[in-house]
Amino acid sequence: MDIEENVVRSKDVKKVFTMGKISLEALKGINIEIKRGEYISIMGPSGSGKSTLFNMIGGLDKPTEGKVYIDEVDVAQLDAYELAWLRCRKIGYIFQTFNLIPVMTALENVTLPMVFAGMSTDDSMDKGVELLNTVGLGDRLQHKPLELSGGQQQRVAVARALANDPAIVLADEPTGNLDLKTGKEIIVLLRRLNKEKGVTIISATHDLKMLDVSDRIFWIRDGKIERVEERAGIKLEVGTVEGEE
Amino acid sequence: MADERRKVERQIVLPLSKAVEISFKSLRIRFWRSLITTSGIILGIAFLMSIFTNNLVHEGLLEEGTLEIKVRLQGEEVEFSARQIWLVSLSLLVCVVGITNAMLMSVTERYREIGTMKCLGALDSFIWKLFLLESLFQGLVGSILGVIVGGGFVILAGLLRYGGQVISTFPVLPFLGYALAVLAIGVVISIIGSLFPASQAARMVPAEAMRTEV
Numbered sequence A: 001m002d003i004e005e006n007v008v009r010s011k012d013v014k015k016v017f018t019m020g021k022i023s024l025e026a027l028k029g030i031n032i033e034i035k036r037g038e039y040i041s042i043m044g045p046s047g048s049g050k051s052t053l054f055n056m057i058g059g060l061d062k063p064t065e066g067k068v069y070i071d072e073v074d075v076a077q078l079d080a081y082e083l084a085w086l087r088c089r090k091i092g093y094i095f096q097t098f099n100l101i102p103v104m105t106a107l108e109n110v111t112l113p114m115v116f117a118g119m120s121t122d123d124s125m126d127k128g129v130e131l132l133n134t135v136g137l138g139d140r141l142q143h144k145p146l147e148l149s150g151g152q153q154q155r156v157a158v159a160r161a162l163a164n165d166p167a168i169v170l171a172d173e174p175t176g177n178l179d180l181k182t183g184k185e186i187i188v189l190l191r192r193l194n195k196e197k198g199v200t201i202i203s204a205t206h207d208l209k210m211l212d213v214s215d216r217i218f219w220i221r222d223g224k225i226e227r228v229e230e231r232a233g234i235k236l237e238v239g240t241v242e243g244e245e
Numbered sequence B: 001m002a003d004e005r006r007k008v009e010r011q012i013v014l015p016l017s018k019a020v021e022i023s024f025k026s027l028r029i030r031f032w033r034s035l036i037t038t039s040g041i042i043l044g045i046a047f048l049m050s051i052f053t054n055n056l057v058h059e060g061l062l063e064e065g066t067l068e069i070k071v072r073l074q075g076e077e078v079e080f081s082a083r084q085i086w087l088v089s090l091s092l093l094v095c096v097v098g099i100t101n102a103m104l105m106s107v108t109e110r111y112r113e114i115g116t117m118k119c120l121g122a123l124d125s126f127i128w129k130l131f132l133l134e135s136l137f138q139g140l141v142g143s144i145l146g147v148i149v150g151g152g153f154v155i156l157a158g159l160l161r162y163g164g165q166v167i168s169t170f171p172v173l174p175f176l177g178y179a180l181a182v183l184a185i186g187v188v189i190s191i192i193g194s195l196f197p198a199s200q201a202a203r204m205v206p207a208e209a210m211r212t213e214v
């Protein structure tokens, strides 16, 4: 209940898109509080505003009204340099379409955020290799994205999201372009990293497989949080997930 | 402790060498595509250079060539005529438009890539540098090739038409001067042509870039 612990907090966030004369209220006053280390799923049908909320929390777009706080810092108050630092160091992003840089190898993709953070080439290479090992791609370092399967590309994206040890990993439909089994693998991987590294995971999804691993689920519909579901007995759930062959 | 992690710092500005490295790599990998852009510059610059070189060839022959050649050259252009200036301006304009077009395409093509880089912590200035450097490389390579192609072609044609005198009477120093000037023009043109696309790329909001459907 302590505000200090909120790694993400939003207050009456509204977002209106105006296209010519038509305006569309994609978010209609969102209030959420997310604690450090939580695994959160934002569930809702297509068009309910998940991606829009994702962009607000991730500092990728500005709310029309209301405030977003990351580690209790008002994102709207940040200048371009601070915002870039936030995106680089505090938040890791995972997208439905993977969004790897096509001309770069897996390793180069993973090290890019470290380059932006000013890390030396040697250090970033070491860390990149370590991260790709963590996600099970230690033997694919020099492969280009197009030479990798969808699941492998998403693993690279997960490794890249973790490059600068972010406090938060934001994932927008991370399993949306993957088949059932590969999707499940990514979910298990995210949950494992959440446990091992203590990184907060916030995932927008309509993939029901996510329910099993989430600490809390925000159900969103028409730009509003419909209900928040707390999961009891999480440890038990994790046990079953990790126990699966 | 809690305060420690709450602090937001300022993103560092990367050294230019990093931008050079990344833009160079991206050009190398998109080799054929960049060659198409570059070929536009090559053509424009070759055209410009051929006009200059042609005038120089005639100038040399008129000053030091045999009488017979001088008679043959009566009425040929040595100084810049209004027609030439018009042609040159037009070809340069075509170059600028061509580059702008090619760079705009390259920006649209890489919408998602640019958005992703911004999500990973790229500053606007870095995106600027990336696109300016890319067209700078293309402009440089294209201009060098254009100078060689344009100058070489005219000298070769002169050799066929007037024989070896073309070489012996050729004003080498003025030619080098023109070559350098044309090189500079080529580079400046490619930078001018990429200013607008680069600013488009740099100003892009990451959320906007991510939304674009594949």
Ligand SMILES: Nc1ncnc2c1ncn2[C@@H]1O[C@H](COP(=O)(O)OP(=O)(O)O)[C@@H](O)[C@H]1O
Residues within 6 Å of the ligand: A017, A018, A019, A024, A026, A044, A045, A046, A047, A048, A049, A050, A051, A052, A053, B211
């Ligand atoms: N940039 C935009 N311009 C106009 N409308 C948008 C924009 N982004 C999202 N929307 C609209 O906002 C609503 C919520 O979209 P979105 O957040 O992408 O939903 P979800 O990710 O849950 O599928 C949709 O009706 C969508 O059409």
Ligand SMILES: [Mg+2]
Residues within 6 Å of the ligand: A050, A051, A052, A172, A173
């Ligand atoms: Mg979406």
